[in-house]
């Protein structure tokens with residue numbers, strides 16, 4: 299049982315709280331599912347990029363999947379070894395590519411022919427060789443929210459099979475490129491197994507056809523995307539996930555790379571916010587809280603559901619209310635028509651499943667400092683990010699004021 303009241307007293311609200319023991323358990327479950335096969339877990343840093351969280355996974359033996367050079371730097375700072383760091387993403391700048399090659403990370407996940415050209419050119423300038431993997435878009439509908447679907451041709455991610463093959467041949471013939479892996483990631487919050495193994499099958503076939511022309515890959519990178527329970531979703535068990543993937547790799551000697559984000563962090567996190575007051579507009583009841591869309595964007599961005607737990611002495615009957623923040627946008631809400639008792643000033647709401655794509659998507663909109671973050675481990679709480687204050691927010695502007 300987490301003592302949210304005490305945490306709110308000590309650290310103030312709004313506040314992010316992460317249960318590291320839960321993250322450890324999720325990591326172990328997934329890692330164990332691939333037992334008996336060479337595998338690397340590469341934690342998807344964007345799901346929760348706090349240095350202490352990345353370090354927690356690094357200490358468990360995890361690598362890191364990064365989507366900007368900033369995330370690569372975080373991974374290094376957190377102690378992830380270079381040979382377990384992957385750099386993915388649909389648009390990488392020359393500077394980012396250069397730094398990734400210089401840092402000698404495991405590989406760069408390339409997402410277009412044009413990008414392959416840039417990587418080759420920069421590796422040549424550095425008189426180096428860049429290990430690469432190519433992100434294949436298997437054109438499979440992952441049956442998830444369109445904003446987090448990435449495996450269809452009308453998404454911007456990856457390249458078609460024919461293009462991928464051509465790119466592998468080109469990379470194999472270049473002295474500056476070393477094609478070592480193949481990658482797919484069809485979407486996030488996946489709850490259906492079928493699109494995953496269909497994609498794996500398509501990609502594994504491409505590995506075989508490359509092997510036939512003497513291009514031998516080492517890494518089969520299955521991306522992330524495992525869904526979690528926010529409400530009453532039926533999710534995929536790690537063991538079933540692993541078996542489905544491994545079933546497509548018969549006869550291939552490949553190290554499986556898995557890039558879980560949400561699966562490891564979502565349900566380890568809580569967003570704690572305080573009730574400011576209630577208000578009624580006609581028939582509509584609102585609970586106004588001190589947290590907002592700049593702290594936790596998922597409800598506004600995806601209309602995502604988050605369970606809300608109430609900490610109050612109120613024993614009134616439940617009625618429907620919208621839980622809204624102070625930001626000047628009608629889209630600033632955490633829940634709509636949620637059953638809540640009558641709430642008092644300073645009652646607490648705990649927004650569940652906030653550990654993934656929570657803090658990281660935060661902003662300073664409305665000149666609001668971002669929340670503090672606290673980690674819980676072995677029954678102890680420790681601050682892992684200070685609350686931003688006004689001085690932090692204006693630091694890069696105030697000396698430029700003329």
Ligand SMILES: *Cc1c(COP(=O)(O)O)cnc(C)c1O
Pocket residue numbers: 342344345363365386387483485486487521522523524557558559560561654
């Ligand atoms: C976002 C992302 C992940 C992690 O996705 P989750 O749904 O959080 O598991 C993994 N790999 C790549 C390439 C990504 O872009």
